[in-house]
Amino acid sequence: MAKVTIYSTDGCPFCAKAKSFxxxxxxxxxxxxxxxxxxxxxxxxxxxxxxxxxxxxxxxxPVGGYSDLVHLEASGELSxxxxxxxxxxxxxxxxxxxxxxxxxxxxxxxxxARKVLKTLVVSKDIGGQVAWTYDVDNxxxxxxxxxxxxxxxxxxxxxKYGVEKLLGVEVKALELTGKIKKVxxxxxxxxxxxxxxxxxxxxxxxxxVPGEKELTGMGVTYCSTCDAPLFxxxxxxxxxxxxxxxxxxxxxxxxxxxxxxxxxxxxKGDAILRDKVLSSPKVxxxxxSKILEITGKSAVEGIEIKSLETGKKKRLDVQGxxxxxxxxxxxxxxxxxxETNRLGEVMVDSKCHTxxxxxxxxxxxxxxxxxxxxxAAGEGAKAALSAYDYIIKQR
Amino acid sequence: xxxxxKIYSTPGCPYCKMAKEFLLKKGVEFIDxxxxxxxxxxxxxxxxxxxxxxxxxxxxxxxVMVGFDRGRxxxxxxxxxxxxxxx
Numbered sequence: 001m002a003k004v005t006i007y008s009t010d011g012c013p014f015c016a017k018a019k020s021f022x023x024x025x026x027x028x029x030x031x032x033x034x035x036x037x038x039x040x041x042x043x044x045x046x047x048x049x050x051x052x053x054x055x056x057x058x059x060x061x062p063v064g065g066y067s068d069l070v071h072l073e074a075s076g077e078l079s080x081x082x083x084x085x086x087x088x089x090x091x092x093x094x095x096x097x098x099x100x101x102x103x104x105x106x107x108x109x110x111x112x113a114r115k116v117l118k119t120l121v122v123s124k125d126i127g128g129q130v131a132w133t134y135d136v137d138n139x140x141x142x143x144x145x146x147x148x149x150x151x152x153x154x155x156x157x158x159x160k161y162g163v164e165k166l167l168g169v170e171v172k173a174l175e176l177t178g179k180i181k182k183v184x185x186x187x188x189x190x191x192x193x194x195x196x197x198x199x200x201x202x203x204x205x206x207x208x209v210p211g212e213k214e215l216t217g218m219g220v221t222y223c224s225t226c227d228a229p230l231f232x233x234x235x236x237x238x239x240x241x242x243x244x245x246x247x248x249x250x251x252x253x254x255x256x257x258x259x260x261x262x263x264x265x266x267x268k269g270d271a272i273l274r275d276k277v278l279s280s281p282k283v284x285x286x287x288x289s290k291i292l293e294i295t296g297k298s299a300v301e302g303i304e305i306k307s308l309e310t311g312k313k314k315r316l317d318v319q320g321x322x323x324x325x326x327x328x329x330x331x332x333x334x335x336x337x338x339e340t341n342r343l344g345e346v347m348v349d350s351k352c353h354t355x356x357x358x359x360x361x362x363x364x365x366x367x368x369x370x371x372x373x374x375x376a377a378g379e380g381a382k383a384a385l386s387a388y389d390y391i392i393k394q395r
Numbered sequence: 396x397x398x399x400x401k402i403y404s405t406p407g408c409p410y411c412k413m414a415k416e417f418l419l420k421k422g423v424e425f426i427d428x429x430x431x432x433x434x435x436x437x438x439x440x441x442x443x444x445x446x447x448x449x450x451x452x453x454x455x456x457x458x459v460m461v462g463f464d465r466g467r468x469x470x471x472x473x474x475x476x477x478x479x480x481x482x
Contacts, residue, residue, distance in 0.1 A: 124465070124466070125413075125463075125465055126413070127409070127413065130409075131409045131410060131413065132409070133409070134407045134408075134409055146409075146412070147409040147412075148409050148412035148413050148416065151409075151413065152416060167465050167466075168464070168465030168466030168467075168468075168469055169466060170466075216449075217447050217448070217449040217461040217462060218445070218446055218447060218448060218449075219446075219448045221448065221449050223408070223410070223449075225407045225408065225409075226405060226407065226408035226409070226410060226411065226449070226450050227405070227408075227448060227449050227450060228407070229405045229407070229430070229431035230405070230430065230431075230437065230448045230449070230450065231448065298445055298446055299446040299448070300448075319448070320448055
């Protein structure tokens with residue numbers, strides 16, 4: 001690696017920044033203390049052609065001050081000048097890496113970018129759980145908006161600030177405890193950051209019965225608003241007893257031939273939905289029942305259910321199974337390190353701290369009540385501001 | 396060229412819309428079939444996907460995907476670049 005020299009002086013903020021920039025990247029340097037008019041200053045002027053501080057040299061080449069250094073890094077030139085190119089790229093150090101691209105994660109990204117933090121969003125997708133409904137009518141400023149349009153607006157807003165995004169990529173592992181946090185993705189790449197914001201949201205809870213995984217997409221679905229029309233003139237079963245399950249039954253009543261509802265207790269949602277379902281001649285409800293298995297070779301052919309009262313088993317011939325039994329927080333990656341509640345949600349305080357220094361969390365993955373878009377967005381903003389406070393205090 | 400990407404969707408499906416916007420942003424031409432209305436297209440969708448009952452179903456070149464998976468779709472789209480190079 002080429003030798004790096006910094007001419008600097010005490011009380012010069014950009015000198016300190018340049019030094020910590022190099023230190024964080026593990027680049028060693030010689031620091032030369034310079035007073036105006038001193039012999040070191042004369043030497044610096046002769047070598048670099050400049051009298052302002054700091055001045056940085058890589059080998060015999062003057063590269064300028066702190067902003068030039070950052071620019072070199074951003075363009076990938078720094079590692080080439082250091083003679084590291086082709087061997088190992090110098091990994092950039094982010095101020096904040098946000099995991100998750102729903103309303104919480106994107107709002108955090110916006111606030112982080114506005115604080116001029118070097119920000120990266122890593123997410124399998126954009127939108128999060130919002131994408132499971134077709135339209136939204138309770139987000140302030142939008143009396144009715146299609147979900148996909150709202151998500152596109154969120155993304156455009158974040159893009160205006162040039163936030164780096166790594167999409168379509170799943171995170172495999174996180175290192176949360178050191179001063180520098182590490183994010184490793186399934187493709188084996190690693191990303192370093194001073195702080196992490198966990199905004200990973202929730203996912204549909206699977207039933208965990210044989211046949212479920214194998215037949216997902218082949219009759220088993222978790223998005224009734226998407227797939228209900230495909231079950232026209234077929235027999236289907238809805239698993240679950242809450243509002244989402246009732247809504248799925250109502251969607252299906254319009255198109256399917258027969259709709260079975262299988263719930264472990266009895267339908268529990270709003271009376272208005274329940275009445276609609278219970279009065280339909282197309283619907284048959286199995287209360288106090290449990291699904292044991294989904295059968296079918298390449299597509300769903302039936303399910304087996306069991307009464308929790310009598311223990312009697314029954315087979316239903318259906319071509320579709322719609323699963324609506326609630327949600328699971330995506331907290332597996334952090335569960336060993338941060339505190340979670342009995343639902344698996346990450347515990348945070350009122351400033352989105354997790355209890356592990358430099359790790360923040362926001363949105364539906366946390367214990368914050370009321371899983372709403374506007375709540376998630378607000379929590380995302382708080383998490384970013386807390387991360388900013390943390391970084392400032394570390395300096 | 397435009398026949399290489401087909402998407403089978405329903406009007407109430409946010410993932411379908413997101414997939415279409417993703418393709419638009421990438422400048423990829425595609426044909427969109429509304430399988431809620433178009434029963435022939437629904438038949439075709441089931442046929443090419445081995446009986447899928449979930450949207451979106453997206454076919455790119457010779458690959459058929461059930462669901463919108465950004466990473467996988469992006470990878471599948473690389474076949475378009477290759478074939479246009481040959482042309």
